[in-house]
Amino acid sequence: MTTFNTSIDNEGTLNANAIYGGSIYHPRSIPSTGGEFATLESLNGNISYENFVPFRKTVQGSRDGLEASSFRAGMFARGYYYGFDFPDRFHASQYIKSDSESVSLGSASARLFHTHPSLAVRFFCPWPATCYLGIQGFFSGDLTRFKNLPSGSEHLYGEQWVCRVISDGTHLIPLDFVVPSTRSGKKGGEATKTGNEHRYRWVNRSQVYHFDKGFHTFHVDMWPRIHRAYNDDGDKTDPKIQNRCGGIWVLAIRDDRDEEETVADQVNNDSAAIPGPGEFAKGGRRYQVSVDNIVTDRNFDTAGLTEEGLEKYNQSSNRTPSLNDNPAINVILPEDNQ
């Protein structure tokens, strides 16, 4: 890359010929990329719009900039997807004893649930990210609905496979789903042989969620609610469920600037969300809130500013403070920073 030198040195007296010969009107050396110093004249042709245009040039020529190939893959988003089209099969006997009626447990504790092996993922977030998590699958069960329950209830609660979505040990209750009964139980307790296909269920559940950098888990846990012991009189098979196909995905979108913006947004748009006077921390930075709710970045070190720079910095603090302001750019640089 061309390195630019000063057009004259700063010793001796002012010499018009030196300025003329070494500067913009009559450069004594031409711009070069071979390491030779170039004068400022080369600014007229070296650093220009055309330097950047090759990276992105639309038909209209209306936009320029850096295109995706300039960024390392996975800088803004990373994704994981696993899909399967073979049946995953579970039987109630894997969860409960054959002489049990699990419905009497009511709302089962988490330790009774088993993780669905195909609908489970442990993934790594390389940066704080907003994630779009989701699962889907086609569930066909052989679950029975009985007319008369041992409890004497006349209600026709069917058997169910209760499914929960868990992330990092947290039960995401809004994503709960249940696979319903598919076959009817006669009065004597005999169930029809196979489930009715119109009661098979396609499930698709997803949520936008925030994760910090690191490893995280996301999976579906299942548990059968069985009304009758499945071998009580030998005419009821072990209730099962088949997951004929399905998938699980995580799409992580980098958003480590978002926390800052969230604060800025609160300050700018939502007066109710402005913290009271004092200091608070957000996104790894500390902010000062004054009595009139002006927020300034406390991390900016004014010690390196010149007198003039400090004056301008103070002026800028009084204009429209925002956490989006970057004092190093918007305020002023120390003038003698060479």
Add this chain to the structure above:
Amino acid sequence: MSKIQSGSLIDTDSVYLESVGVMDIVNGALTEENLQRSSFGPDQLSDGALFSAETRADVTEHFIHKHITYPETAPGPHWYDDIHWWPGSTPTVPISQPTLEGVRHYNERKFWQRIVGHDMNMSSCRNDGNGFTIFFNYDCRVKGTWKENLEEDSEFTTKNALAGRRGWISVVFKFQMSHKSPVLYFSPMTALGCFALEYNKAAGIDSKFIDIEQVFSFHETFFISRDTLRRLAFFNGYNPASAFDMGNDADFSNALFGWQVHAGIDRWDSYYDKAVGLDAPAFGSNSHANKNGQIFSVKNGSGGFMCFDYFPESTEEAMGWLR
């Protein structure tokens, strides 16, 4: 100081410092050569592709009882409603009816029963004045029905129009260019889900039937710019040429997005009596006398959106969702 100013003495030092000031910036600038052999990594990035993201979740059970006459919404009783032009906003060449189907669908669906807990109030998109893309997701669990169940031997029967009763769920979207501009409504035809409610006329009264257990899931993508919002505003009855803070100079730094979830029930089999009015509850006092449908419940709803720093270059693509 050495800064070159009109009327001040120019000496060697001042010329030197002036060139240093320029040189430092230029030598630090990026050129193609800087980039061609490498790529930007995390140490260069202070930005992301995401403007904002929000999630709304609800675990309350909501019972849907409202009967709707034309759940497919075209052509329902409000399909041909005229545009209500807001005072002072009538365009020079006014149109009477919205040609956007999404607005016509909204005109219908706004009369459905609203599932308030699944709403998202207007939420900030933080788009910094740029056009952007919204990815929307919503799903909920249709938990069950009440009051009517299977016949005596509890067989799943095909008698009596198994699918004769239907439950409907739809999503209505809300957009705002800024806090000052009007809320614009839109509900695309595809933002609609339907499922059968199993029915048997021999069922006993007051027995529960709680295992319908469906999942309604819907995803949508919107491209948002001043132009798309202005087009939407026009069919919502706001001529954007009038003052609605939607002009070229209007604030677009913080567009707003939200949604409402609406639902209803209907039936179309031989047991259908007649519409009892859009506002009448379908369920009557512990009897089958009201034959307009069977209530169901919605629980465990989750909706969310992500706003991306992307807007299509093609106008056709950008406007394509506004149908």
